[in-house]
Amino acid sequence: MVVIMQIKINNASAWPAYQQVVDQIKRDVALGRLKKGQQLPTVRQLAGELTLNPNTIGKAYRQLEQENIIYTRAGAGAFIADIDNQLNKSVRRNLIIDQLEHAAVDAFHMQITKAELRKWFEGILGEFNFNSKEGTSR
Amino acid sequence: MVVIMQIKINNASAWPAYQQVVDQIKRDVALGRLKKGQQLPTVRQLAGELTLNPNTIGKAYRQLEQENIIYTRAGAGAFIADIDNQLNKSVRRNLIIDQLEHAAVDAFHMQITKAELRKWFEGILGEFNFNSKEGTSR
């Protein structure tokens, strides 16, 4: 009943392990691999698979809960939540724009052309089934 | 001869101070506000302006030097370097794509449409004088 996750932890990464878990679960939700109501692996189970401490997974789940990506019920498990993150929109909008600008700055310093960067960007957008007035446009 | 920097540090930001300095200098280079050969403020001078510890500025300059954004000459100061970051292109390519994807994931969770995200992205690209039209500028 529990989903099989395809999470990989890079110990050499500058990002903390719990953050990598958060990011990859958010990504899986965005890509449609995880859907509303699905149960996530238990804390202990995922900790075992990734050879991390259960506390570390617990921290990741707590952060996901706070972002309304999942909800957790002690004694029951952790589940993908319904999407309702209209909140904080103004704050997060800036975060997203910051990320895009940051990527553009780095691209400049690598002498990447706008055309190339655009191509990468469109490639990523293509992977998502956005809540799109664009419906079947791809 | 020394450039006047327009750097602002946000103490409440999640990013460490030295990282904010690095990012804003990289951004100014990318936007053309800082050009090859221009001298940066001394560590102590900039530390004074931003009311930061000189160690913090020193760390920022060291990172910029490592990324070949600036070069430092003992007894002379720090200067904007010529662009030659062809080096670890494949590594950085992935970093940029990661950033773009990360932004897209966050956008999904905010229920932002592809069209809107594309608009933001183009807006950012518009600010830069990218190599596309300046292929020979170095």
Next chain:
Amino acid sequence: MVVIMQIKINNASAWPAYQQVVDQIKRDVALGRLKKGQQLPTVRQLAGELTLNPNTIGKAYRQLEQENIIYTRAGAGAFIADIDNQLNKSVRRNLIIDQLEHAAVDAFHMQITKAELRKWFEGILGEFNFNSKEGTSR
């Protein structure tokens, strides 16, 4: 003879399921929807309706009995009790004041005006048939 309950369990809520059952029954008594002597559904019956574990309902009933909101008769069922919670009044007084103060603190951090908060409070009081006019009703 058995009352039809209008209880809803929110799985995504931070409150445990048994607590939600307790709260809603207490609320229904306070609002006059449930009256002295009325029989509650059996544990199994309510568990079935709410798709919860009978243990969970059992725990809720046990807590309600302990608070003298209901009484249970072996072989007969659970019934709404007469009000006689004069007992640990001083203890509970503090609990209520704590709740009110907690709400006020949260309201402050949301920059809600006193007038607005007062309006909400009066709105809630209006729903109840308090003892003020029913002094002799028991």
Next chain:
Amino acid sequence: MVVIMQIKINNASAWPAYQQVVDQIKRDVALGRLKKGQQLPTVRQLAGELTLNPNTIGKAYRQLEQENIIYTRAGAGAFIADIDNQLNKSVRRNLIIDQLEHAAVDAFHMQITKAELRKWFEGILGEFNFNSKEGTSR
């Protein structure tokens, strides 16, 4: 330079220790005892005073940061943030109303009169300097 806190932890309470720390700091901010920019005690210092583990205090500080009550800077300390919690307003509005209603339900079961409950409520409001169009009205 660091504020002296008047926090007390009740080990017998049903509330976890870290939650009690969060609540009391929020309360002190709301009551005006802690003001924008003030530095909080260090994690280790407060942990020592309350004979709790530094991790427990760290958890409390992290939660306060997420609620935008404070901001923390590794290597510098934790500070009271500027108020800007306009976000989540609709969500939190319901939380506050839930708390008020909960208190009213409990008061009913204690046979407290509306007048008495109102008196308590006004007593609490009196302690706060709300961002009030009521200015000096008290």
Next chain:
DNA sequence: GTGGTCTAGACCACC
């Protein structure tokens, strides 16, 4: 069984 809390003690990045 589940997740949540807490402790003890380690190591790291940042200032």
Next chain:
DNA sequence: GTGGTCTAGACCACA
């Protein structure tokens, strides 16, 4: 010095 991350292992409430 600061806070942040992580581990190991304990205990608790909930389902």
